[in-house]
Amino acid sequence: MAVKKVTIEEIAHAAGVSPATVSRVLNNKRNVSPELAARVKEVITTLGYRPNEIARGLVNGKTSAFSVVVPDIDNPFFSKICKVIQDIIGKDTYSLLLYNSNGVLDKEKEIIEELAARLIKGVFLVAPRMPPRDILDLCKHYDISPVVVDAKVESYRLPAVWVDNTTAFIEATEYLIRNGHRKIGFIAGPHVVTNSEDRLRGYLLGLQRHGIEKAESLIRESDYTIAGGYEAARYMFEEIESRPTALICSNDLMAVGAMAYLRQKGIQIPDEVSIIGCDDIDVAGSLYPPLTTIAQPISKLGKVAAQLMLQYISHDELPPKVILHAELVVRESTSSNHEEVSNVGV
């Protein structure tokens, strides 16, 4: 049988005080005499009372809950971010509402409206499709504190943390060039996402710095999934005249797909083709060959995001933007010097 829940009134009654006093104790207001506070606290524990968060939410106009909106919780990059955020904000007895946007703009807007109806205090928008302008407007309109995670929002008053992908991709591209590659394929993510654009830009800048001309046929946009990587690799090795000797994938899942394709075709990694991924998801180092990848500071991203949020809502001032760095982790999917084999398979 469901036991009737203990209310603040019963606590007040049992402690011989008014509900207001109990409320004060609960919220650590200073204007309660120590004796009363102690008595109330004791009654609370003995009766196993716990405030009704929904009632609190109604009167306060906000509940003690946040939400995280990700494009795809099934992508290890995002699930790890969720985990970290959850860990940190959970400590402050905040809870976390999970939403999957599937990377659809309208869905993101719907979700925000839904959050408003639930009196959610703040939302972590991870790799949002929505332009910053809209985020700002919608969140202001609904009085929700946003924190943008993993998307560059430079010229807006929006708390945000992201990774300098462009620099990291320049480095990755240069690494390949230094190892003798000139025909470097690039598997891009959907161009509506700022990260995709930044990564592509890094690749292009890397080429440019070494006087290598961009070839449209060596750039293929795809989804950030295994299937997306597979398909893009297939395209690059079947549909165009001259194959690349190296492939930079915009994330590790794509790299996994590309590697599966190459293996299936009997193309040796890294002897014939070098592969670089991005993210450094847990399996990356355990693949065969172990994947060279641009390690994203995933945990840090989640951690900083959570801190920004906590800071934002408590001090009510715009926290500084944070730009994290990614770094190339060299494993075995790239040959350390490609000179002697760079003409194989052309």
Added chain:
Amino acid sequence: MAVKKVTIEEIAHAAGVSPATVSRVLNNKRNVSPELAARVKEVITTLGYRPNEIARGLVNGKTSAFSVVVPDIDNPFFSKICKVIQDIIGKDTYSLLLYNSNGVLDKEKEIIEELAARLIKGVFLVAPRMPPRDILDLCKHYDISPVVVDAKVESYRLPAVWVDNTTAFIEATEYLIRNGHRKIGFIAGPHVVTNSEDRLRGYLLGLQRHGIEKAESLIRESDYTIAGGYEAARYMFEEIESRPTALICSNDLMAVGAMAYLRQKGIQIPDEVSIIGCDDIDVAGSLYPPLTTIAQPISKLGKVAAQLMLQYISHDELPPKVILHAELVVRESTSSNHEEVSNVGV
């Protein structure tokens, strides 16, 4: 500037009716005249009104939200289940609170108490550590509808969906035996989880059916992680006198870890050692060699769980338990006939 939210009262006023009528329209009660209903609906859309779910929750005693509690959202098996559940219950404008238990019993209990304070309607307990008795008691106490996912709960009045792991592991074991293996190692999950026990039991039954004696040294308990699999494989190939010619891992993550270990030691898969995983996570087929694995019906698990919940809370009757089947997906990490190489490396 945060715009003041539209309330039911303003709608009532604008439509020239009472708040009660608006509420009736909102909740599709039949006793409203069509004309009034139409008028109210129009006002609702033009004013962009959306009911305050928190206020509703307070008066109803329950909010329109569910929660899912997983041991580790960062495990692709669980993240996929969350995704599916979210997809389905999201359609009914329910939202989903996410909690990570880290597989800790006390944490699970804490979470349930927290859910009670938030007037959550139902909770999906995925691979819970809590014994069924406690789940039943706690949930009844707090009036939360539980659905147990991916854990066997046979003799309790608890809505549940799980997978017949024992049969699947018997089959996997027999598959290896048919291919000439007699020394089959088993990497088990933490024994407090019913799934781990069922999988181990399947392995043991498989051996028994073929008159192969169990060897304690060929069974190693570990975590359901890459690191756990790596460590268990290391143990089996370094700490015991006689190596297995095949390894069954209790999940794919463990298999990834074990494969990484073997590769590092130069041990050939499947020539020297065959590997079987369990789950069939997205990357399984793209590993090298592609992983033979016991495919769990992950999406189905989530889908059925969501349906059970919806059914449970709407008809208020105990839905039937559902047992799903897993099946062996043979790829290339197992040799199809091991006879000729079964003595290698012993």
Added chain:
DNA sequence: CTGTTAGCGCTTTCAT
């Protein structure tokens, strides 16, 4: 069929 009224459990003026 429709409106009036009384809370749901809590926080917060406003008195004292």
Added chain:
DNA sequence: ATGAAAGCGCTAACAG
């Protein structure tokens, strides 16, 4: 320092 009372936005009797 404490209590009384009002009210957050909504739903559910209860009248009519």
